[in-house]
Structure formats: structure tokens, C-alpha cells
Amino acid sequence: MASSTRSAGHGTSRVRSGTSHAPDPTFATGRPGTSATRCVGTSRSSSIASRRRSPNPCTWRRSRASCCSCTPCRHGPRSAERALPPGARTSRSALHPEPATPSERTWRSALPSEQIASHALEVRGGRVSARQGRTLSGMDWQQRLELVVGTMEELSRHEDPQDMVRSYGERVKDLFPMDRRLSLTRRGVEAPSFRIARSTTWEQQPDPWRERDRLPVMEGGLLGELMDADVPRFIEDLDVDADDPAHEYFAGMRSLLSIPVFDKGAALNVVVLMSEQESGFDPQRIPEVVWTTNLLGRATHSLVLARELRVTNDALDRELTAVAEIQRSLLPEALPILPGMLIAVAYRTAARAGGDYYDLFSLPDDRTGLLVADVSGHGTPAAVIMAITHSLAHTYAGPAGPPGRLLEHLNDHLVARYTDRTSAFVTAFYGVYDPATRVLAWSSAGHNPPRVHRTSGEIVELGGGGGPPLGVVGGSAYVESSIALGPGxxxxxxxxxxxxxxxxxxxxxxxxxxxxxxxxxxxxxxxxDLTMASLDTFANGRAFHDDRTLLVVEFE
Known part of the structure; x- marks a missing residue:
């Protein structure tokens, strides 16, 4: 018999064949220019009708130079491989001399697919079981739909890619019977190397995404050729040389189907299905299997990305939590008891960390400094500027008053070192209360005007004066204002x-x-407390997109 032989990096792999065709990813049998599994078991003079009646359309055997005992077919022995990888050679002197005739194409298309498949499925009590004697194509459309819907329903429950692939591996045995399955990948290695990512022969299956170093690395051989092919391969009569580097994975297998799984246009992964029988796969179903396998590959890739994103988000969340804890440590740990004042504060951030800042300063002569600031934006960038503002305020060594001096100090240092190269700025209100005179002296750096509620019911807005936000213009002056406050x-x-x-x-x-x-x-x-509760009720579930700080002082 003639055989086709492929060169490999570590040996050769042989595929039993007669004649060989050029590589062709098309798997529809009986088309001109494609390889066929069977050769017509009649003489050239047989009529089309007698060909259709032939009870034994046979497969090419390695022990014969023609198909079984019949007269050689008009095209001679046919290839046992659907499409050889690029560069594969045949020992015959010539390839298939001419396309199949229309009569032979008619005969081949009439072959029932039930003669090829070795297992079948039965829907019973809502479950699918493998059975001998029927094929999946023999099920009616409702049974097939029930099978497919059940599979999709189960796969949709998985969030872990390893679990989903394992579940699909069990289901696909019913959808497309096989005896062995391998998965190959080039992720993390350079060609011509590849990894065996999965094998049904392994007792334990490493997670190929998290335990990549446990996966065997190989080069060459039949698996290497399948990895390089970039098109599906159907080998219907498999015979692999003993020196093939992956020979153990082919032991006992008689036919093979390889399916490239594409990512960004490249076949980075290949799924290899094997059967213990020659011609163990129904060619009519191969396009469907190639399609669904690639869809599973995309779904798996999405789950891998989602899992990586969760890991990244969890790590980021831990970091932001740490930032928030550090930021809150910069705020007063407890409100002090100050002469002539009752104070309460509420502080809420829109994210883990925020840009709002409040502080209280005990000054000479029983005076108290009240500082509320708001960094532009929110989140971690605002929290960094907030921490800088806190540090600058606590390192101010100037006089306690007037209040504008502290704002000028903050502004000049922010512009000189921090905000001049960014778009960040800080609004701030700083007031100094003297209980002896009951006067609040204050200055504002573009901040929202505070609201003074008199016991008479009058509401006074502390607007006007002050200067621009901090960190915008260096050397800015901040004008001071004052207001007298009564008890209550x-x-x-x-x-x-x-x-x-x-x-x-x-x-x-x-x-x-x-x-x-x-x-x-x-x-x-x-x-x-009432203000924060009113805010929550008003928002009615809508997310807050800015930090919220409220400091209320009642003067005794």
C-alpha cells in the first residue's frame, strides 16, 4: 500500500492513505476536488443504479492495493485523510487525476450518515443518554433542540472557565461521540513549541490558565503539524509512528479530527478529537462541531477575562480600602469639646476614598479654627491632594489670624509643588471663632457659602470676599470677613x-x-443625621457622584 509521510521535529507521523489531495478545509463529501473516505465498490462499467444498490461501500484498507476484493475504483485508492497539512507528501506518482463524475457525486451524497457514527443519543425523561444503533441526526428536531438547550442552560451557570470546559467536555460526548480529546495551545510559548493544555487521559487536570507551568511542552510530530495547520484536519485511518513525541496520546486511536480555535484571527489553540474506530466521525457534522467549538472558545476566553478582571478589581479594591483608611486617619479621630460651641459632622465619600476634607484647630486664647475643603474630582487622585492639603495645613507655622493667611499658605505651596502641572484645585472655607467676642472671622477660596441660621429664623449666606480656589494662581490674596453670632x-x-x-x-x-x-x-x-437621611431618601437609589461633607456648629 502507499502511505503519506509527514516530516516532524522529533520523528515522522504516518497517515494511511492511497492518493492524497492538496490541503482543503472543506469537509462536504462528494464535491469535486475534495478527498473522500470511501471509494466506490464497483467496476467502471457499473451503472449508477448498481452503485447505489451496492451493499458494501468499502473503506480503503492498509493490507490491500485496492478497495477490498472489488475491481479497483476508477480513481484508485482514495485518501484516508481529508486534508493533509501543508508540505505533506504522498508516495504515489500522481495525485487524483480528475474530479469525481456527477454520477459518483450523486452516489456519495446518497450515503446515509448513520453508517458512519458509532453512537447515538436518546432523550428520555428530560435526560440524554448514549446508545448504540441510532445517531444524533436520527433524532427529531425537538429532541435535538432539547439537547442543545439543556447544554446551553448548564454552561450558562458557570462563572469559572475550568468548570465550564469540564462541563462541556461531558456534554459533547453526547453531542459528538468520541473516545479521546486533547487541547493544544501556543499561549505562553513560541512556535514551533506548544503545550498540551488538556487530555482525557490525565487523572488530574491542571488549570491551564493558572497552572500553565504544569502543562507539558512539545515540538513537532503529528500534533505539531495539526497545531501549524490553521485549518481543520480529518484523518480517517490513523497510524502514528512509535517515535512521534506524542505517541502515547494516540495509543488505540484509529481516526482523528483536529479543530483550530481562533483568537484575533490566529489559531492559538487546537482541539483534537479521536475515535477508536476508523472513520469514527460523521463528516456531515464536522462544520457544526468546528463552529460550536470556536464559540465555546470565545465564551471560555470571556470567562477567563472576567475572572482576571475580578482578581484585578479585588486587588484594586483592597488598595483603595487601604487608601480610604489612611485618608480617614487624617480626619479628626473624635470631635473635641470646644468652649462655647457644639459641633457635629457627617462625612461621606462617593468612592472608597474621596477629596473632601475637614479639620478643627485649637488656637491661642480659646479660639477655634474651622476648615472645610473640597478637592476637585473624587476618588484616589482627589484623596492624594486632600492628604497633601492636610499636611500643609498642619505644618503652617504662621499666626492664627487673620484666616486668609492660612489659605495663602496652602495656595502658594499647592501651586509651587503639586497642582501647577495638573488640573486639580481645592475650594476651602476657613473660619476662626473667638468665644470672647462671639465673632467668627472667615475667608473663602472659591468655596460654597456657608449658611448661618439665626434664632430669629433669618438665614445669612457667608458669600463674597475671599479669593480663587487653592492651587490655581500663585500669590493670590484672600480677603477676610467677619460675622457676630448670638446664642443659639x-x-x-x-x-x-x-x-x-x-x-x-x-x-x-x-x-x-x-x-x-x-x-x-x-x-x-x-x-x-437628618440631612444625610434626607439625601438618601431624595436620591432614591441613584448613585452619588460626589463626596458629601456637612459640619454644623451651634454657638452657646
């Missing part, structure tokens, strides 16, 4: 995340709701 008067110092919070319809929370909470809330603690 209250001041609400807030960041813009409160009035600019939105409900599901896009309406703003506004200042009226804030004023209502200050007037009706009772103590400073009750006021901040």
Missing part, C-alpha cells in the same frame, strides 16, 4: 456634593432642603 445661632459648612445630589429624575437636592434640615433638626448631631 447655627452655621452649616458643606461641600457641593450635598446641594448637587440628584434624584432619579435629575432634580437637585438644593439648598432649601438643607436649610429645612438645619432649622428642624434640633441638635447639631440631629441636623447632620
Amino acid at each position: 445661632d447655627r452655621i452649616a459648612i458643606y461641600t457641593d456634593g450635598i446641594p448637587e445630589a440628584r434624584d432619579p429624575d435629575g432634580a437637585f437636592f438644593g439648598l432649601d432642603r438643607l436649610d429645612h434640615a438645619v432649622q428642624e433638626g434640633g441638635t447639631p448631631k440631629e441636623i447632620v
Whole structure:
């Protein structure tokens, strides 16, 4: 018999064959220019009708120079391989001399696929079991649909790619019977090397994404040729040389189907299905299997990316949690008891960390400094500038007043070292209260005007004066203003995340709701609690996109 022989890196692999055709990824039998598994078991003079009646359309045997005992077919022995890899050679002097005749194409298309498949499926009680004697194509469309829907339903439950591939491997035995399955991959290695990522011969299956170093690395041989082919290969009569580097994986197998799995146009992975029988796969179903295998590959790749994203997000979340903890440690651990003042504060960030900042300073002569600042943006970048602002405020060695001096100090250092090369800026309100005179001296760096609620019901907005936001223009001056406060008067110092919070319809929370909470809330603690609860009720589940800080002081 003639055989085709392929060169390999570590040996040769032989595929039993008669004549061989040029590589062709098309698997529809009986088309001109394609290889056929069977040769017509009649003489050339047989009629088309007698060919159709032939009870034994036979397969090319390695022990004969013609098909079984019949007169040699008009085209001689046919190839046992659907498409040889590029560069494969045949020992015959010539390839198939001419395309099949229309009559032979008619005869081949009439072959029932049931003669090829060795297993079948039966839907019974909602479950599918393998049986001898029927084929999947013999099931009606409702049974096949039930089988496919059940498979898709099960696969959709998996979030781990390893579990999904394992589940599909069990299901595919029913959908497309086989005896052995391998998966090859080039991820993480350079050609011509490849890894065997999965094998049904292994007792334990490493996770090919997390335990890549446990996967065997190979070169050459039949698997190497299949890995390089970039097109499906159907070898119907398999005979692999003993010196093939992957010979153990082919032991006892008589036919093979390789399926490239594409990623960005390249076949980085190949699935190899094998059967203990010659011609163990139904050619009519091969396109469907190639299609579904690649769809599974895309789904698996999506799960791998999702898992990697979860790992990355978890790591990032841990880092942001640490940043938030550090940031909160910069805020006053507990509100001090200050002469002539009752103080409460609420602090909420839109993300793990935020850019809002408040602080209280004990100054000479029982005076108290009240600082509320808001860094542009939110999240980690804002938290970094917030930490810098905190450090600059606590290293200020100048006089306690006027308040504008502290803002000038913060502004000049931010512009000189931090914000001049970025778009970040900081709004801030700083006030110094003297209980002896009951006067609050203050200055603002572009901050939202605080609201003073008199016991008479009057609401005074501390606007005007001050200067631009911090970190924008170096050398800016910040004008001081002052206001006298009576017993029971209250001041609400807030960041813009409160009035600019939105409900599901896009309406703003506004200042009226804030004023209502200050007037009706009772103590400073009750006021901040009522305001935060009102914000949550108003948002009605809509996410807050900015940090929210409210500091309320009642003067005794």
C-alpha cells in the first residue's frame, strides 16, 4: 500500500492513505476536488443504479492495493485523510487525476450518515443518554433542540472557565461521540513549541490558565503539524509512528479530527478529537462541531477575562480600602469639646476614598479654627491632594489670624509643588471663632457659602470676599470677613456634593432642603443625621457622584 509521510521535529507521523489531495478545509463529501473516505465498490462499467444498490461501500484498507476484493475504483485508492497539512507528501506518482463524475457525486451524497457514527443519543425523561444503533441526526428536531438547550442552560451557570470546559467536555460526548480529546495551545510559548493544555487521559487536570507551568511542552510530530495547520484536519485511518513525541496520546486511536480555535484571527489553540474506530466521525457534522467549538472558545476566553478582571478589581479594591483608611486617619479621630460651641459632622465619600476634607484647630486664647475643603474630582487622585492639603495645613507655622493667611499658605505651596502641572484645585472655607467676642472671622477660596441660621429664623449666606480656589494662581490674596453670632445661632459648612445630589429624575437636592434640615433638626448631631437621611431618601437609589461633607456648629 502507499502511505503519506509527514516530516516532524522529533520523528515522522504516518497517515494511511492511497492518493492524497492538496490541503482543503472543506469537509462536504462528494464535491469535486475534495478527498473522500470511501471509494466506490464497483467496476467502471457499473451503472449508477448498481452503485447505489451496492451493499458494501468499502473503506480503503492498509493490507490491500485496492478497495477490498472489488475491481479497483476508477480513481484508485482514495485518501484516508481529508486534508493533509501543508508540505505533506504522498508516495504515489500522481495525485487524483480528475474530479469525481456527477454520477459518483450523486452516489456519495446518497450515503446515509448513520453508517458512519458509532453512537447515538436518546432523550428520555428530560435526560440524554448514549446508545448504540441510532445517531444524533436520527433524532427529531425537538429532541435535538432539547439537547442543545439543556447544554446551553448548564454552561450558562458557570462563572469559572475550568468548570465550564469540564462541563462541556461531558456534554459533547453526547453531542459528538468520541473516545479521546486533547487541547493544544501556543499561549505562553513560541512556535514551533506548544503545550498540551488538556487530555482525557490525565487523572488530574491542571488549570491551564493558572497552572500553565504544569502543562507539558512539545515540538513537532503529528500534533505539531495539526497545531501549524490553521485549518481543520480529518484523518480517517490513523497510524502514528512509535517515535512521534506524542505517541502515547494516540495509543488505540484509529481516526482523528483536529479543530483550530481562533483568537484575533490566529489559531492559538487546537482541539483534537479521536475515535477508536476508523472513520469514527460523521463528516456531515464536522462544520457544526468546528463552529460550536470556536464559540465555546470565545465564551471560555470571556470567562477567563472576567475572572482576571475580578482578581484585578479585588486587588484594586483592597488598595483603595487601604487608601480610604489612611485618608480617614487624617480626619479628626473624635470631635473635641470646644468652649462655647457644639459641633457635629457627617462625612461621606462617593468612592472608597474621596477629596473632601475637614479639620478643627485649637488656637491661642480659646479660639477655634474651622476648615472645610473640597478637592476637585473624587476618588484616589482627589484623596492624594486632600492628604497633601492636610499636611500643609498642619505644618503652617504662621499666626492664627487673620484666616486668609492660612489659605495663602496652602495656595502658594499647592501651586509651587503639586497642582501647577495638573488640573486639580481645592475650594476651602476657613473660619476662626473667638468665644470672647462671639465673632467668627472667615475667608473663602472659591468655596460654597456657608449658611448661618439665626434664632430669629433669618438665614445669612457667608458669600463674597475671599479669593480663587487653592492651587490655581500663585500669590493670590484672600480677603477676610467677619460675622457676630448670638446664642443659639447655627452655621452649616458643606461641600457641593450635598446641594448637587440628584434624584432619579435629575432634580437637585438644593439648598432649601438643607436649610429645612438645619432649622428642624434640633441638635447639631440631629441636623447632620437628618440631612444625610434626607439625601438618601431624595436620591432614591441613584448613585452619588460626589463626596458629601456637612459640619454644623451651634454657638452657646
